Amino acid sequence: MSSVLDVFRFRRKNTPLHRLDPRAKFAILVLFSAASLILNDLASLLLVLVAEVALLAVARSAGEWLRSLKGLSMLVAMILALNYLTLPSNRLFTALTLALRFICLTTAFSVFFLTTAADELATALEASGLPREYSIMFTMSLRFVPSLARDLQTISDALRCRGLELEKGGLRTRIRNYTYLLVPLIVYELRRSLMIAEALEARGFGALKRVEPYVELRLGRADYAAIATSCALLALTVALRFTSLYEAFVRLQLSIFGEL
């Protein structure tokens, strides 16, 4: 479970991509996810993935991405298998395309979340008019994921020490075992949230609706370049997608796959 969550865990690094304004990175995210959704063939999606991986390499985050991909491999296998078994025609081509689309989409989000600090994103959202309560709530919901994972570990360790075998038994036993885990966890987290609320009060949170954030977001030359490039590439993708040339390109690929 922790490896799947790892996709979205930010690590501070000093790379050109990390330095970009969150809004510029959001433009890149929109480009990649839109492209993954409207492109409908293996070769183009492969091109999208190559571009995404290139960006991850620039951000020195390809390792984290690969590890997270391992966590998603079950889902990818399921998409492949279910589509292959149920589709009427072009089974292999379509199943591969759909699986690749899933990978492209999650990678687009990895590019964004691996290079953007939660509170930078929150500051950007606040600058675009989101109330401060919500932006802080958003920051904290990501900030406390590792704490939650650790609490879960502590409780399951404590239960194991007392002889509860969480992973053993039939479905019914397992569900019952997990309630043993869940009840203390909920109590734990409620108590934690109370302590967090106290600490927030103690630092005057919520006194004012609008404040001047400490970090000033300013779009630089690189940010404008990234936004412009993303917009241009998106326009190009949309334009090409609806030409007869694209249809021919897809037919070519289908002919390679033949009857599979």
Next chain:
Amino acid sequence: MALVELIDVHFRYAGSEEYALRGVSLEAEEGEFVLLVGPSGCGKSTLLRVLNGLIPHFYEGDFRGVARVAGLDVPKTPPHVLARHVGMVFQDPENQLFLSSVEREIAFGLENMGLPRSEIRRRVREVLELFGLEELKDRAPYELSGGQQQKVAIASVMALEPRVLAMDEPTANLDPISALEILSLVSRLTREKGVLAIVVEHRLELALRFATRMVVMDGGRIVASGDPRRVVLEASRLVGFPPVVVAHQLLRNRGLIGGAPPLTPEALSEEILGVIGWRR
């Protein structure tokens, strides 16, 4: 008027039968290091929460008595106003640090006060310097050691320049060396900045040496208050004897040494060395 003034304060949490505070009166001035001790459930934490207005504003219940901090009437002043006068540091640093860098953590309270960006920058710089955190300013708080985290937590409440620093077992999650470091930092704030520190602490052997006053609570009341050397003897039933005090008592009973008990092993050693006539 005293910086902190409590007169006959009673408080009962909503839904609870018992009063957590039953007639607490306390006056404290700037520059004091008040060590607040007592068995679990004696009302220490509740008392601290009265100082920064969490009681009666955040926790509902039955509040009686007079509570004034920095001239403000606590029940009539919202917590965010009190936050400027009373900095509160809790036991677990993890639950007090919310943001992705030390610098932003320190700026958080200042943002909440609605200060202009230039002023926030100035104060963040000052606080980073005062606490020696410049090198850590870009690090994420959750990557730091427990001692560093607690230091950041103190720095981020001190950024609001409060005159009172209330701490609820600030060293409970720390190793002895980090704990000593945090307490001596607090002691420095009381001496150099005239801050009034009110510190709840169980580890007497670490905290006693810094205290200028010791307050002992039991069953929602203050049962002893004054010079730590005297109070530590009076209230030993509740707080136990630190080994250094026991050693001193034994030596004194045999007529080998005199005076009030020293508060650190080092001070006792000095006394013994003095008695046996050892010179450096």
